[in-house]
Structures are given as structure tokens and as C-alpha cells.
Amino acid sequence: MTDKLLRAIDDRVDELTALTQDLVRFPTINPPGEAYTPCAEYIGERLKAGGFQVEYVRGEGTPGDNDRYPRTNVVARFEGKRPGKVVHFNSHIDVVEAGEGWTVDPFAGVVKDGRVYGRGTCDMKGGLAASIIAAEVFIAENPDFAGAIEISGTVDEESGGYGGVAYLAGKGYFSAPRVDHVIIPEPLNKDRICLGHRGVWWAEIETKGHIAHGSMPFLGDSAVRHMGALLQAFEDELFPALDKKQTEMPVVPEGARRSTMNINSIHGGQTEDFRPGLPSPTVPDTCRLVIDRRFLLEEDLDAVKSEVTTILDRLKSDRPKFDYTIRDLMEVKPTMTERDAPVVRAVAEGIHAIFDRAPDYVISPGTYDQKHIARIGHIYDCIAYGPGILDLAHQPDEWVGIEDMVQSAKVMALALRRLLAGGEI
Known part of the structure; x- marks a missing residue:
């Protein structure tokens, strides 16, 4: 047969x-x-x-x-x-x-x-x-x-x-x-x-600022600089910590047998669409970042989110005028x-x-x-x-x-x- x-x-x-x-x-x-x-x-x-x-x-x-x-x-x-x-x-x-x-x-x-x-x-x-x-x-x-x-x-x-x-x-x-x-x-x-x-958590993080004339940035508060501080914290703290997390799951390729996070996109300040090629002379009052966090069977989703929000909350406490919002886009265990x-x-x-x-x-x-x-x-x-x-x-x-x-x-x-x-x- x-x-x-x-x-x-x-x-x-x-x-x-x-x-x-x-x-x-x-x-x-x-x-x-x-x-x-x-x-x-x-x-x-x-x-x-x-x-x-x-x-x-x-x-x-x-x-x-x-x-x-x-x-x-x-x-x-x-x-x-x-x-x-x-x-x-x-x-x-x-x-x-x-x-x-x-x-x-x-x-x-x-x-x-x-x-x-x-x-x-x-x-x-x-x-x-x-x-x-x-x-x-x-x-x-x-x-x-x-x-x-x-x-x-x-x-x-x-x-x-x-x-x-x-x-x-x-x-x-x-x-x-x-x-x-x-x-x-x-x-x-x-x-x-x-x-x-693997699991996935997508989220959008927005840092807040205050608009002002670009020639007098001291009168404003740059949301892009705040986002830069967050990115630096990710580089110094989060990415090294993720590299150490390994899984027993037989994930392929080999590099994916650990926790990873990708910066999907970043957008800050006013658009250049109204005058292509020329920037707007303003201090950016908002900056948005989308993250793509892939996590392992051994990890808890709440803990995965906490790794990011803990950094955000510390920056809000330690960095003058730092403020943010975070929004879940997708989560799959x-x-x-x-x-x-x-x-x-x-x-x-x-x-x-x-x-x-x-x-x-x-x-x-x-x-x-x-x-x-x-x-x-x-x-x-x-x-x-x-x-x-x-x-x-x-x-x-x-x-x-x-x-x-x-x-x-x-x-x-x-x-x-x-x-x-x-x-x-």
C-alpha cells in the first residue's frame, strides 16, 4: 500500500x-x-x-x-x-x-x-x-x-x-x-x-519634548535627545543582558537561540515633506520608536516588558524633563x-x-x-x-x-x- x-x-x-x-x-x-x-x-x-x-x-x-x-x-x-x-x-x-x-x-x-x-x-x-x-x-x-x-x-x-x-x-x-x-x-x-x-512583543515608545525655535534650542526640550538617552541605555544595559539569555529550544539559526531586540523604526521632529530636502527649524517635541523584542520559552512576558519599562522609569526619575508613553502593538507567547x-x-x-x-x-x-x-x-x-x-x-x-x-x-x-x-x- x-x-x-x-x-x-x-x-x-x-x-x-x-x-x-x-x-x-x-x-x-x-x-x-x-x-x-x-x-x-x-x-x-x-x-x-x-x-x-x-x-x-x-x-x-x-x-x-x-x-x-x-x-x-x-x-x-x-x-x-x-x-x-x-x-x-x-x-x-x-x-x-x-x-x-x-x-x-x-x-x-x-x-x-x-x-x-x-x-x-x-x-x-x-x-x-x-x-x-x-x-x-x-x-x-x-x-x-x-x-x-x-x-x-x-x-x-x-x-x-x-x-x-x-x-x-x-x-x-x-x-x-x-x-x-x-x-x-x-x-x-x-x-x-x-x-x-519564539515569542514576540512589539511596542511603540514615544518620548516627549517641548517645541521651540531651532536657533534657540535652550528654550525648548528635544524629544530626540531624550530618545537618544534611551537608545544609549539599551546599548549599555539591555542588549548585553539579552545576549546572555540562552534557550533550550532548538531555534534556528544558532544566533536566534538567545533573546533579541530589533529597533524597527524611529521618527522624530516635523516632517520635511512640505519642503523636500530642507529641515524644519524647530526643536522636536515628539519622537517615536518601535521595538521588536523576540523572547524565549524560559522568559515571562511581564518580565520582558519590565526590562524596558524599568529603564524608562529610571530615566524619568534621573533625567530632567524626561517623559514617555509606551503602547503595545503585538504580543505572542x-x-x-x-x-x-x-x-x-x-x-x-x-x-x-x-x-x-x-x-x-x-x-x-x-x-x-x-x-x-x-x-x-x-x-x-x-x-x-x-x-x-x-x-x-x-x-x-x-x-x-x-x-x-x-x-x-x-x-x-x-x-x-x-x-x-x-x-x-
């Missing part, structure tokens, strides 16, 4: 390649959210032809949703012959902008040297195509399976997932008893299982699925069968839609597994290997066999 299943996937290599090309040809660029609806409808029509029940769910009222750029998600479900567990494959259909530096058309789906090139091939339309082929082949070869298979194409993952998985999770699409196991085909390499991700969870074991057995070795278990340095499935849907039997090399994501000449997609589809089909058909791999 296993050999027949794998041969059936080998027989559909051209179809897998063409499906990936078709998906890439939808320029689902986020922002603003282009071509979401036609891409979702393409996926839905294909799955409907294979016997799936298809539903389109718009993330109404979520960031960026409007009549011109509706946040259109597709959710498809195939019911087995009798009740059982439900496996859900979730892929995001949005991609980042193409950017400069391409040697091929980023939305043509060019096939060359055993690869499909294009924006989103690696992240993650190749994984979506592999999951569709895996599910279709499994259904054809196991017509009497118990349970159900779901496949979703969701939006806005590149901007937080709020119009996609977060919205669907809030509506019960990622909760028991509807779903038991979730596989997200993100590009973490075909022989690795991603168990979760770290997540790590246990290695003995059913979906982990099933995919691990599939990897062993295809590659003749145990998988590597990794944690992502950044978050992806597993965060919403865990925190909103409360489904913890969830992993990321898919073809593609993560380092290629968002790069010019992004590509996914055809053989990588084939092998990943085989792993996914074998995992379905373990989880739904109860057979040995």
Missing part, C-alpha cells in the same frame, strides 16, 4: 509542478492584498472538483479589508467514510512584494533546472501545492479512511495573519472538535519539523509542540521512510500562523513542515525544488496514512 501511494505521487510530478506555477501566477502581494479572491477561488474550484466541500470566508473588518482588497480565505473539507480525526493543512496565499534584482519574471512561474522560480514559490505556494497533491493521492488510494481532511488557503500571514488564520480561529475553524491535527507547509526544509516559534504529539510522530515517521533518517526538530526564530492556532483555537497538535529553503523566502529569484516538493508530498501523504488510516508507514 505504501509503495502504491508513493508511486501515485511520482506519477503526478508534472501536475504538482503546473499547480505550483498556476498559484505563483496570482500576484497575491501583501500589502495591499492583491488577487486574494481569484487565487482562493482557483484553489476552491480545484478542490471542489475532487469532492471537497468548499467555503469562502472573508475576514471582514480586519486590517486592510475593503471592497477593493477583500480578505478572502478558502477552506475545503473532504469527509471520510466514517467519523474519525481531522487533519488540516493550512497555507497562506499572500506573498511579499517582488522587489528588485530578479533575473526572471517573478510572477511567471518559470521552470528551470528542476526548480520553479517566482515570488511565493518557496514561501509557501510550493508547500500548498504539495499538500493538495498529497491529500488528493491519499484520498484516491484510501477511499475508506475515517475522519476528514481540510485544506485552507489563508491571507495576510505576512502582515500578522489577522485577516486570515486569526479571523478563522476566532470563528472556530481551528478548534476542537472540528480539527485535531494541523500541518502548516512553511519552508523549513523537507527533512525538518518545526515545532513552534512562544510555542513549542511536544515531540511525542501525534502529528509530530506521524510526520517524523514519514521523513524517516522517505529519507532513511530521523528528522531535525527546529524552532522558528520568527512567528507564523501557528501562533493563532494555539492562542485562539487552542489546538496544540500543530507543526510547520514543508518543502523549500527558508533562506530563499522574500529574496529575488525565489525558487522551490520540484523534487523537494515531491518528497514533501510523500511525507505528507504518509503522515495522513498514519493519522487517518491507522496504517504502518
Whole structure:
């Protein structure tokens, strides 16, 4: 039975390649959210032809949703012959902008040297195509399976997932008893299982000042200088302390196995828009900073925030006229699925069968839609597994290997066999 299943996937290599090309040809660029609806409808029509029940769910009222750029998600479900567990494959259909530096058309789906090139091939339309082929082949070869298979194409993952998985999770699409196991085909390499991700806290800090003429700064109070004092404190105190915090989580790459903080942006003073190239002759009375703090399973979110606010409060006490506000933008706790969870074991057995070795278990340095499935849907039997090399994501000449997609589809089909058909791999 296993050999027949794998041969059936080998027989559909051209179809897998063409499906990936078709998906890439939808320029689902986020922002603003282009071509979401036609891409979702393409996926839905294909799955409907294979016997799936298809539903389109718009993330109404979520960031960026409007009549011109509706946040259109597709959710498809195939019911087995009798009740059982439900496996859900979730892929995001949005991609980042193409950017400069391409040697091929980023939305043509060019096939060359055993690869499909294009924006989103690696992240993650190749994984979506592999999951569709895996599910279709499994259904054809196991017509009497118990349970159900779901496949979703969701939006806005590149901007937080709020119009996609977060919205669907809030509506019960990622909760028991509807779903038991979730596989997200993100590009973490075909022989690795991603168990979760580090935590993230984004915040905006604003320092206050007093406006005055730039020729007489002593009559004002510079918010930018106050922000400079904060940045210096970060350099002297916080960054060295973060470097010392290590985790037992198998985060990749190695440098991410510690706490980190990035200064995302800084804006101070009046804009130069009204006279391009010339500054405004005023003392800046406000300065805003956005921080991106990534934290570890061993850290408490309140303590993470306190490390920053303690510095701010000390500056307010010690530095004349220093005042600030801080606003949370996003907070997500770290997540790590246990290695003995059913979906982990099933995919691990599939990897062993295809590659003749145990998988590597990794944690992502950044978050992806597993965060919403865990925190909103409360489904913890969830992993990321898919073809593609993560380092290629968002790069010019992004590509996914055809053989990588084939092998990943085989792993996914074998995992379905373990989880739904109860057979040995």
C-alpha cells in the first residue's frame, strides 16, 4: 500500500509542478492584498472538483479589508467514510512584494533546472501545492479512511495573519472538535519539523519634548535627545543582558537561540515633506520608536516588558524633563509542540521512510500562523513542515525544488496514512 501511494505521487510530478506555477501566477502581494479572491477561488474550484466541500470566508473588518482588497480565505473539507480525526493543512496565499534584482519574471512561474522560480514559490505556494497533491493521492488510494481532511488557503500571514488564520480561529475553524491535527507547509526544509516559534512583543515608545525655535534650542526640550538617552541605555544595559539569555529550544539559526531586540523604526521632529530636502527649524517635541523584542520559552512576558519599562522609569526619575508613553502593538507567547504529539510522530515517521533518517526538530526564530492556532483555537497538535529553503523566502529569484516538493508530498501523504488510516508507514 505504501509503495502504491508513493508511486501515485511520482506519477503526478508534472501536475504538482503546473499547480505550483498556476498559484505563483496570482500576484497575491501583501500589502495591499492583491488577487486574494481569484487565487482562493482557483484553489476552491480545484478542490471542489475532487469532492471537497468548499467555503469562502472573508475576514471582514480586519486590517486592510475593503471592497477593493477583500480578505478572502478558502477552506475545503473532504469527509471520510466514517467519523474519525481531522487533519488540516493550512497555507497562506499572500506573498511579499517582488522587489528588485530578479533575473526572471517573478510572477511567471518559470521552470528551470528542476526548480520553479517566482515570488511565493518557496514561501509557501510550493508547500500548498504539495499538500493538495498529497491529500488528493491519499484520498484516491484510501477511499475508506475515517475522519476528514481540510485544506485552507489563508491571507495576510505576512502582515500578522489577522485577516486570515486569526479571523478563522476566532470563528472556530481551528478548534476542537472540528480539527485535531494541523500541518502548516512553511519552508523549513523537507527533512525538518518545526515545532513552534519564539515569542514576540512589539511596542511603540514615544518620548516627549517641548517645541521651540531651532536657533534657540535652550528654550525648548528635544524629544530626540531624550530618545537618544534611551537608545544609549539599551546599548549599555539591555542588549548585553539579552545576549546572555540562552534557550533550550532548538531555534534556528544558532544566533536566534538567545533573546533579541530589533529597533524597527524611529521618527522624530516635523516632517520635511512640505519642503523636500530642507529641515524644519524647530526643536522636536515628539519622537517615536518601535521595538521588536523576540523572547524565549524560559522568559515571562511581564518580565520582558519590565526590562524596558524599568529603564524608562529610571530615566524619568534621573533625567530632567524626561517623559514617555509606551503602547503595545503585538504580543505572542512562544510555542513549542511536544515531540511525542501525534502529528509530530506521524510526520517524523514519514521523513524517516522517505529519507532513511530521523528528522531535525527546529524552532522558528520568527512567528507564523501557528501562533493563532494555539492562542485562539487552542489546538496544540500543530507543526510547520514543508518543502523549500527558508533562506530563499522574500529574496529575488525565489525558487522551490520540484523534487523537494515531491518528497514533501510523500511525507505528507504518509503522515495522513498514519493519522487517518491507522496504517504502518
